[in-house]
Amino acid sequence: MKRRDFLKKAILTPAALAALGAGCGKTTGRSGKRLIVLGVDGMDPNLVESYMERGLMPNTRRLMEMGSFSRLGTSNPPQSPVAWSNFITAAPPPVHGIFDFIHRDPATMMPYLSISEVSPPDSTLNLGKLRLPISGGGVNLLRRGTPFWNTLLDKGIPVTMVKLPVDFPPPAANRHGLFLSGLGTPDIRxxxxxxxxxxxxxxxxxxxxxxxxxxxxxxxxxxxxxxxxxxxxxxxxxxxxxxxxxxxxxxxxxxxxxxxxxxxxxxxxxxxxxxxxxxxxxxxxxxxxxxxxxxxxxxxxxxxxxxxxxxxxxxxxxxxxLPISSPDWYSRDLAEDAGLFYTQGFPEDTKALSRGIFDDDDYLSQANIVLEERMNLFHSVLSKYREGLLFFYFTSLDLNVHMFYRSMDPASPLYGTTDTRFSGVIADLYSRIDLAVGEAMELLDDRTEIILLSDHGFAPFRRSFNLNSFLAAEGFADISSPHERNSDMYACLDWRKTGAYGLGLNGLYINQANREKNGVVAPADKRNLMENLKSSLEGAVDPLTGSRPVKNLFILEDLYPGFEMPPWAPDMLVGYSHGYRASWETTLGAFPEEVITDNMDPWSGTHCISPDICPGSLVTSMKNLPANPTLTEMGPLINAILTEEDGVS
Amino acid sequence: MNALFDLLLKPFQSLDPLWGLMWISALSGIMIILVFKKTSDQQAISILRRKMGSRALGMLLFLESPPTVLKLAFGLITDNFIYLWHLLKPMLIITIPFVIIAAQLDARYSREPLNTDHPSTVTVYWENSIPADEFGEPEEGILISPIVTIADSLEQSFSFTGSNGVFVYNAMRIKLGSNGPSGSILVRGAERSGIIQALFHPWNAEAEHGIQKIHSHIQATHYIILGGRWGWFTVFLVFSSLWAILGAVVFKVKV
Known part of the structure; x- marks a missing residue:
C-alpha cells in the first residue's frame, strides 16, 4: 500500500488518525492541464515511418493522424547526455556544460564521465582506521543551467519526471515535483x-x-x-x-x-x-x-x-x-508498487554481449527483463498521474538498436553471422513502445496532450574511424613509442610534437599551450590549425569504400558564437558520415595501426555522427507545431502548454 | 487451532492486509484490556494507584525533611512491587491468547505471497538416503525450478513460484519421493490479486517419514505507513497498544 492510499484510508480508520499529521496536504486537488511526454531514447523517424507503414505501430500512427509528426533537431554531437541536457535546459552545450559522454581535465589530461562526479569529504575525523566524514563530499551533478520545469514548479504545477536522463543526483525536494534519476545513475560500485x-x-x-x-x-x-x-x-x-x-x-x-x-x-x-x-x-x-x-x-x-x-x-x-529520487521516498514507493527495478542508467548489459559473456539470446533475455520492468513502472506511474507534466523515459530502443542494428543492415560486417531469428528484434521493440503510446493515449481528453519524442535517430556503424591514428598519420600528432600505440591515454604520444588529439566519441581537442598539461599550440595558431584539421578530416577517404568518413568537422566557436567555452569543452566536433563512427580505441586515446577498420563489435548502430543524419522523432497530439522543431525548443513548448489557461499563480 | 483462526479471521481476509492487521490489532487491544479488567483486582489497583499518587505528592511536599522523603520512597517502592504482583495474574492470563494470536498473525501477515518476483525456496533434509524418484507434480498455477540435490548432506532444494501475477490457491502439496523415504510438503495460502494477503504457513510444511527436517524460505513482507517500513509485529504492537489505551479510558479500566 502506498502512502497516499494509506492517508486516504486513514481518514476512515479512527486508529490511524493518531498516526496522521505529517503527510497531509500532499495533493493539490486542482484541476489543470495535463501533458504526458514519452521520451524514447534513439527512436528513429525513418524507422517509425517504416513501421507505421507496416502497421507495427498503430497507436503512434493514430497519434500522428490526430496531431503531427516531424523530425526533431538533435544536439551536436547527437549523444544522449548532450541531447537530453539540451532538452532539460532548453539551451546548447556551452550553457549546460555537457559536450560528450567523456570529458577530460586539461590540467591532468585524465578523462571522466561528464554527467556526475563523486567528491571525497573535505575533512574527516580519524579514529584509528576509521575515517568519519565531517564536511563536504558527496555526489554532484555536472550539468549546469536551469531546468525548464522550474517554471512549472514555481507556478505550483505538478511535475513528475521518471528515469530522467542526466539528472543524477536528482534535484532538491519540491512539494510539487517527483523525480527518479535515469541515464547517468551509477551502479553501487x-x-x-x-x-x-x-x-x-x-x-x-x-x-x-x-x-x-x-x-x-x-x-x-x-x-x-x-x-x-x-x-x-x-x-x-x-x-x-x-x-x-x-x-x-x-x-x-x-x-x-x-x-x-x-x-x-x-x-x-x-x-x-x-x-x-x-x-x-x-x-x-x-x-x-x-x-x-x-x-x-x-x-x-x-x-x-x-x-x-x-x-x-x-x-x-x-x-x-545514493540519492536516486526526489523526494527520497519516491523510489521506494515505485518499487513497492511496481516491484524492484534496475536503477542504473544503462540497464541493458551491452558490455556483456560485446565481451562475449552473453550471446544474443542471453542478452535479449536480459533486455526483456529491463523493458518489462520499465513497462511495470510506466503502468504504476500512469495510474497515479492526475495533472501537470509527466515525463517518462524509455532506454530500451537505444541500447537494443545499438546492439542489433546488424540484424537489419545487410552492409554490416556482422550481418552474415547474425542469426536470422533476430531480424525482427528491432521491429518488435518499436511495437512494444507503441503499446506504451497506446496506454498513454487512453488518458487523452480535452485537457490532456501527449508528446512522444526522441533525442536522436540512428544510423549503421559499419566502419570504425581511428581518429587519433588519422591525426598521427597526417602529422597532427607524433608517436614516440610505437609499441604503446594500443595503450589508452596517449601513452605512445610525444606531446611536444602533438597539435591535436581526439577523446570521447566526437571530441577533437587542440593541444593548447597554457590550457593542456603539455600544451604546445599557441592560441594565435589555434584557428589556423583547426582550419587545417577541418580540410584534412573532411577530405579523408575510406580506401575500401571510397566514401568520406567525416561529413563535417564543426569548430565550436563557429557553432556557438558569443558563448564562452568552459575549459573541458572540445575545440571541434567530428560529424561522422553515415556508416562511420569513432572507434572505441579513439574514445580513450589509443592509436591503432590502421586508420579505418571494419566494426566487428555487436554494437552495430550509432548516432554519434553528424547531427543532420540522425534527427530525433516528434509525434504529438497537437497540430500546428513550429516548423523544424528542435530538442531545445521542447522545454519552452511544454511550459507554454501547461501554463496556458492554468489559472494558477 | 488453524481452522479456528481461519474462521475467526475470515472477515478480515477480504481486507487489504494492512487494514486487516490494523483492525485485528484494534480488536486484540480491546480484548486484552477487557480480559485485564476481568482478571485483575480493579479495586485493589485503584486503591494502590491512589496510594502511590499520595506518596509521590508527599515526597514533593516534604522535600525539606529527608527522613520523611525516605520513608515515603520506601513505601512507594513497596507499593510498586505490590502493583506488579496485582498485574502478574492478568498478564499471565493475557500472555496465552497473545502468544497464540501473535503466532497466527505471524503465519498470515509476515510473508510475501507467492508471486513471480519472489520465488520461495524449500530445502528438504533426508534422514538416511535421498529417494530415487523425483518430486511429484505440483499443482497447476505453480512453477517449480529444477531440483538441486546435494548428495553429501542428503539435501534437496527447489524454488517455486506463482506462474502468473494472479495466484490463488488454498493448499499446495508437493510430494517428495514415493519409494522408501517419502513425504510431502503442504503449503497453505490464500491470496487475492494484487494484494499482499499472505495466509502462508511455513511451519505447515509436514515432515513425513524419511524426512529429517524441512527448511523453507519465504520472503518477509513489510507495510508502508507514513513512509516507514513496518514489520507486522510493529504494526500489531503499536495499534493494539493504542486501542488498549483507548479501551482503558472508555471502559474505565485501572491499569
Missing amino acids: GSQGSFTFFTDDPRSVSDNTGGGVVIPVRDYGDGCYTCRVDGPANSLIEGNPTMSVEIKAWVDRDSRAVRIDMGNDSVVIGEKQWSPWMHFSFPALGPLSTVHAIGRFYLKEVTPKLKLYLTPLNIDPENPA
Missing part, C-alpha cells in the same frame, strides 16, 4: 554498470572483459563454489578497502541447476534462468552503516563449466545508498 561473472572456465577468465569482472571459482569436489561478490569501496575505513559478501553456489550437474545461498536467502535456478532480484548488504561500519544493493543471477551454464553471471549491483530503490 560507482561505474556505469559492471557485471560479475563467476566461472571455472579458463578461456573466459583470459578474455578481455572490460565492463565487468570475471572471478575464477573452483569446485573442490562437493559441488560447491564459493563466490565473492565485491561491493563498493568503504570510504569510512583507511585505504578504502572494497566491501564484499560471500555466496555459495551448489551445483547439480544432472538437473543442470544451481542453488545460490546468500546469508539467509536462497534460490534455485536452472540453466538459462534468471534469479529474482536478490538483496546484498555490505556492512560499512558494523550494524551502524550498511550499503544496500540488489542484483540478479543468470545461470548461463552448469556443465561442463560453471558460468554464473551477476548483474551490476544496482542501488536498491527501497534502501538507496
